[in-house]
Amino acid sequence: MHTILLCGGSGQRLWPLSGSIRSKMFLPLLPAPDGGTESMIGRVCRQLGQAGLDQSLLLVAHQQQVALTQRYTGSNHPVIGEPCKRGTFTAAAFGALHLLAAGKAQPEDIICIAPGDMYADDDFFRQFHQFEAILADSEAELLLLGTKPSSPSEQYGYIVPAQEDAGGYAPVLSFAEKPDTATALELMREQALWNCGVFAARLSFLLEHLERLGLPAEPAALTARYPDLPVRSFDKEVAEHCTNAVVVSHVGEWSDLGSWDTLADRLPSQVIGAGGLWGECGNSQLINELEVPLHVIGVSGIVAIAGPEGILIASRKEANLIKEILAENPEMETGSKKGYLKHRMKAVRDIPDR
Known part of the structure; x- marks a missing residue:
């Protein structure tokens, strides 16, 4: 399995320390194990390493943020730069095509897409090891990772699951994007999960979506098209249209620290x-x-x-x-x-x- 870490963001919610160049994931404010401080992106990369998931890790950032990304991850992982910010779907596709063109991934390989700006416990990342087996057992096209809400938050998207299978996953019934408090309470009664923004699928699944959108499956050709591309989120472009998706529930700590x-x-x-x-x-x-x-x-x-x-x-x-x-x-x-x-x-x- 290959992990693509998306290192973008508009940098608005934690202004004035975050901005269009230094997104919130680059703020070196979180307590680190050595007694100092670390950034969100540094923490996530450290935890992926502890979980044994850093050998096939690729970071995708805006081209103006490549140096910052390297700085806060110790230059320990490959970082590629998008020419423009065009949303999570485009960034994920850009990373996947890079792996394919470099011969590091094949169409049948599993690609895990995750945000670089989250705060979770170590068990959250260890669950990534289950993704390949769950996709095979469920025969699903797409896997998502969710967590049980601690409050009726209006800041997160929600995933409504069916009854959980014995294999530790559940079919996805529907999605709700940042609902109001009353709707969030109703979703919690339906056992809905917060959407953690983590997706796993075969690379061929992403290539099919590129073909559907009329986009090239070659990095240089996609790069040339970037300035004219619309902003596309992975949730809206892929997840919400997928009729064969499953969700895995994380029981533990997770937040995007978005305020x-x-x-x-x-x-x-x-x-x-x-x-x-x-x-x-x-x-x-x-x-x-x-x-x-x-x-x-x-x-x-x-x-x-x-x-x-x-x-x-x-x-x-x-x-x-x-x-x-x-x-x-x-x-x-x-x-x-x-x-x-x-x-x-x-x-x-x-x-x-x-």
């Missing part, structure tokens, strides 16, 4: 960088990449985040609205790119561990 609220719970300290929290500041988080100090006095339940791209002060529960604000104010992202080019690499090197 400051969820990320703050995983950080090693309430204060990272220059400044401090003073007085009653329960459930607050401060991260400062600037050289000037940032202080918060007597305010609970907030995030105070400062970097070269900007400063965000928000309620932990409302901080995710920054994505909508950035969408409505694109000039903020323009400033973010300028700030990145001027300050980013120094800021990343100088983040102190506390």
Whole structure:
């Protein structure tokens, strides 16, 4: 089995530290086993290695993010760069065609596609070893990995399974993409699972979808078409149209850490960088990449985040609205790119561990 790790993302939900160049997976904020810190992508690659899955690992990033991807993975794995960001389906196809053209994979081989920006326990990755046997036993075209919801979240997609087979998998009945709270509660009553964004299928299955879309099955030809391609997600383009798919349930820890609220719970300290929290500041988080100090006095339940791209002060529960604000104010992202080019690499090197 070959694993393709998708290293993209728009970089909006964890602004101002993430942006169009440095996505959230490159933030070196998570506690590492050696007592220091590591990024999401570094953590995922480390866990894949511990699970014995790193020998056939390929990372796909935007061409402007190749150097960052290599830096935060120790340059231990091959990284290829897409010319443009065109969604998870296109990135997965780009990686699969690279493996095929290089002679590293054959059409009958199993390809596992996974996001680089997730936070899961070690058992999550060990389950990947079951995929080939389950695909053979179920005779399914596509396998997905899901996990039991801990709350009726509006941030995740859901997979509705049929009754689980004795082989540890269940046929997929339907999908629901980021429903409202009431719908999410109903989905939980139907034993729906959060969609972890992990897919496994034979390479030939992906080649059939490329042919259906009229896309070339050769890397150079696909690269030439990239600028004119629409954004296509793997979920909508493949999974939701597949009538012969199964889902495997993960019982354990999983999150995409897609908001400051969820990320703050995983950080090693309430204060990272220059400044401090003073007085009653329960459930607050401060991260400062600037050289000037940032202080918060007597305010609970907030995030105070400062970097070269900007400063965000928000309620932990409302901080995710920054994505909508950035969408409505694109000039903020323009400033973010300028700030990145001027300050980013120094800021990343100088983040102190506390």
